[in-house]
Amino acid sequence: MKSFIICTASWKVLHQDKESRYRLKNFDLQLFNGEKTEDATPKRKEEARKKGQVAKSSEISSVFVILAAFYTLKLLGVNLYNELASYMTGIFSGLTAQDLTINAVQLLFIDTELVLMKTMLPILLVIMVISVVINFMQVGFMFSTEVLMPDFSKINPLSGFQRLFSKRSLVELAKALFKVAIIGYFIYRFAVIKTGDIPQIINMDLMDALKLTGSLVIDLAFQIIAVMLVLAVLDYMYQWWEHNESLKMSKEEVKEEMKQTEGNPQIKSKIKEKQRALAMRRMMQEIPKADVVVTNPTHLAIALKYEKEMAAPVVLAKGQDFLAERIKQVARENKVVIVENKPLARALYSAVEIGDIIPAELYQAVAEVLAYVYRLKKRLS
Structure with missing residues (x-):
């Protein structure tokens, strides 16, 4: 009786192992046999x-x-x-x-x-x-010249x-x-x-x-x-x-084509990271030219500059959290006035991109801040 139970258990284990190998084999075939199940991409058709x-x-x-x-x-x-x-x-x-x-x-x-x-x-x-x-x-x-090219395989x-x-x-x-x-x-x-x-x-x-x-x-x-x-x-x-x-095409061919047309995702992410770093460096180089930095005071910072030939003040830099602290640090190092104005800081951050002029509805608020800055600079000089 004991040997019968052992044999039965062994058969069940063997049978389950065969089923698991069969399922694994089918899974592997579906994944790696390169079956062409995907519709051709526009590039393939072209x-x-x-x-x-x-x-x-x-x-x-x-x-x-x-x-x-x-x-x-x-x-x-x-x-x-x-x-x-x-x-x-x-x-x-x-x-x-x-x-x-x-x-x-x-x-x-x-x-x-x-x-x-x-x-x-x-x-x-x-x-x-x-x-x-x-x-x-x-x-x-x-018009295709490839169909006119001789194909020596056809005479085989x-x-x-x-x-x-x-x-x-x-x-x-x-x-x-x-x-x-x-x-x-x-x-x-x-x-x-x-x-x-x-x-x-x-x-x-x-x-x-x-x-x-x-x-x-x-x-x-x-x-x-x-x-x-x-x-x-x-x-x-x-x-x-x-x-x-x-x-x-197979799924692998579609992925390979995407890599060729759009580039490797890792390479693209590195390129974007370098572009962001370069943009950040350029933005930080513009902060010393600013007239004022408007802050939230801790979460937001926006650097503004205005000259007479400009139609309206321009945003030279903006950032939040860590970047805001960095903007304020550069402003202090270059003796740029920092003004705390929470409503104005929020409005500027959400409404204006770097390099753009401020909208008309913010003219009054920004003019008051710039007037304060000019008075402060005149008093200090």
Whole structure:
């Protein structure tokens, strides 16, 4: 029985020790594994932007470019057809009227290029403008040379193999397959609905056949564009989420960045301490220039100076408790008059900063003190 109790107690101790080690292990992992749980700081986002790392969806740009191209083609289709038809008619009707010399063929190619440029230029300009506008709306104005720098790690076969089977590659593959499936379904659905219209083309003349074919192609294109637009919006939301996830930081990284941007707290405190000491030294050097030191008498001390060219008396120094005693000590050493006036001392200390002139509501009280000081100095002299 005694040995059973000892074994049971030993098992409990061992079990508790395992649980405590498990909790300690989990705590250590949470504290030191560098898990990136914090949102990216503005500095991190700015650095990523300088490197060309922004949330951008190529699907958004593609779908709006295609939409602009087909919409422009729909608006200008008749004019483009008439332009090309008249040009082709002129060419074929004039071939028999002239000799096919080298110069004639060269002129023919030049004229063809000019006509093609004339007809296609509006569509190309619209595509270019829409592409620039959509990209600007996504990322704003951005110029980065780092994306142009060669990255030799990309030609490493091992790195390329890892990228091929990375999470991002698998996601892009899934997105592509899903897009093909959705668009394929809508093409099949459109073909089934328009099955009755397609055979009619056989019995139509050329102009009517071209009109019907163009109408069917434009309708199908706009349906596919509508589907692609929905997919592009979803892709943009995913790209934004993935970009923010990739920029997340660990708590240690956030602390390190704060140290770099704001400085080490210990160094900052030492700098502030030196600045306070320097300001104190300058303030003490100004006290001998004062006309009077107004006191509380034990807790506050304010040194005032007034000259004729000044708009009003100026506070050269002020302090409380230990600093007040120090101000009075320096004043005594330099034979500056010390006047006890509790209400005035409190009002000056709370209302005026060092180097500022006194407010208008204290003119009368300060003038009385200065008049007393001037009389005292005149009597002593």
